[in-house]
Amino acid sequence: LDSMVVDADYDGVRLEEEMTTEFITDMMERFKNGKKIHKKYVYQIVIAVQKIVYDEPTMVEMEIEDDATLTVCGDTHGQFFDLMELFRLNGLPTEKHYYLFNGDFVDRGSWSTEIALLLYAYKWLRPSQFFINRGNHETDDMNRVYGFEGECKAKYNDRTFKLFSESFSALPLATLIGKKYLVLHGGLFSDDKITLDDIRALNRHNQRQPGQAGLMMEMLWTDPQTEPGRGPSKRGVGMQFGPDVTRRFCEKNGLSAVIRSHEVRMEGYEEEHDGKCITVFSAPRYCDSTENKGAYINIGPDYKLEFHKFDAVPHPNIKPMAYAQSSLMSATY
Ligand SMILES: O=C(O)c1nn[nH]c1-c1ccccc1
Numbered sequence: 001l002d003s004m005v006v007d008a009d010y011d012g013v014r015l016e017e018e019m020t021t022e023f024i025t026d027m028m029e030r031f032k033n034g035k036k037i038h039k040k041y042v043y044q045i046v047i048a049v050q051k052i053v054y055d056e057p058t059m060v061e062m063e064i065e066d067d068a069t070l071t072v073c074g075d076t077h078g079q080f081f082d083l084m085e086l087f088r089l090n091g092l093p094t095e096k097h098y099y100l101f102n103g104d105f106v107d108r109g110s111w112s113t114e115i116a117l118l119l120y121a122y123k124w125l126r127p128s129q130f131f132i133n134r135g136n137h138e139t140d141d142m143n144r145v146y147g148f149e150g151e152c153k154a155k156y157n158d159r160t161f162k163l164f165s166e167s168f169s170a171l172p173l174a175t176l177i178g179k180k181y182l183v184l185h186g187g188l189f190s191d192d193k194i195t196l197d198d199i200r201a202l203n204r205h206n207q208r209q210p211g212q213a214g215l216m217m218e219m220l221w222t223d224p225q226t227e228p229g230r231g232p233s234k235r236g237v238g239m240q241f242g243p244d245v246t247r248r249f250c251e252k253n254g255l256s257a258v259i260r261s262h263e264v265r266m267e268g269y270e271e272e273h274d275g276k277c278i279t280v281f282s283a284p285r286y287c288d289s290t291e292n293k294g295a296y297i298n299i300g301p302d303y304k305l306e307f308h309k310f311d312a313v314p315h316p317n318i319k320p321m322a323y324a325q326s327s328l329m330s331a332t333y
Pocket residue numbers: 104107108136137146235262263
């Protein structure tokens with residue numbers, strides 16, 4: 001990277017050895033105006049964050065300081081302009097305003113590189129006050145089909161996607177908030193015996209992609225159901241878990257609730273399983289078609305959950321999946 005030179009006439013804020021709020025402010029403005037950042041900076045940001053998240057535990061554990069707030073966001077799926085609306089309503093990330101993005105920040109929407117670079121820039125700036133869980137869309141199989149790979153290659157290059165792909169494999173799979181809320185993208189398990197220690201013990205570095213079975217796959221793919229017990233997945237991957245499964249898991253692990261994302265909710269969030277399984281989804285008017293609201297959850301030092309809804313905002317006339325590769329082109333031979 002050192003040999004790469006950013007031309008003297010580059011019109012953006014320059015990035016040196018560390019991330020700065022000035023760089024982030026400028027990058028946000030550039031993205032709002034349909035501009036990009038220099039590919040050298042893309043590489044620097046993704047490589048820096050890959051190193052940071054690689055060393056984080058599979059389940060990150062954090063507390064909310066007395067004068068701080070944590071906002072938990074669900075799927076954003078490349079809907080950059082709606083994320084800007086969320087930040088306008090709720091405030092940008094700061095040293096005292098922590099954010100946790102609960103996976104599926106790319107694919108579907110056509111500003112996935114903008115969202116990924118913005119979240120990564122904040123992660124690099126304040127690694128202990130900004131958190132990112134992996135979703136099932138932070139995987140090669142989904143990115144090949146649902147637009148992120150194509151968008152990386154269209155806006156930047158192949159190397160950009162490769163670097164993002166390696167960073168996705170390094171992302172933590174869950175975040176424990178004040179020992180009360182377990183936040184993960186999909187949901188719970190086919191095995192009642194799974195505990196937080198099993199999640200802590202999961203070595204995510206020897207399995208880059210979730211595959212079709214196992215703890216990592218279930219954390220990224222499963223969904224709640226209203227019926228007690230367990231049932232088959234409607235997605236063909238993972239399974240569904242009922243209110244009794246959630247209750248037993250919370251009791252066994254001393255949790256107040258599990259907070260997950262992964263599914264659209266018309267009001268942007270939903271408290272299910274007697275309030276012990278909470279879905280939060282932060283992509284309003286999903287794929288420009290579902291008439292859902294977005295939502296986010298603010299949690300203060302008292303660990304009370306405060307739900308907020310928000311509406312989609314206008315965006316430039318680029319359709320969802322604009323960069324998705326046709327299945328023929330992306331097939332591997
Ligand atoms: O893209 C989505 O809606 C999504 N978000 N999480 N999982 C999916 C998905 C989409 C298609 C097929 C399987 C999963």
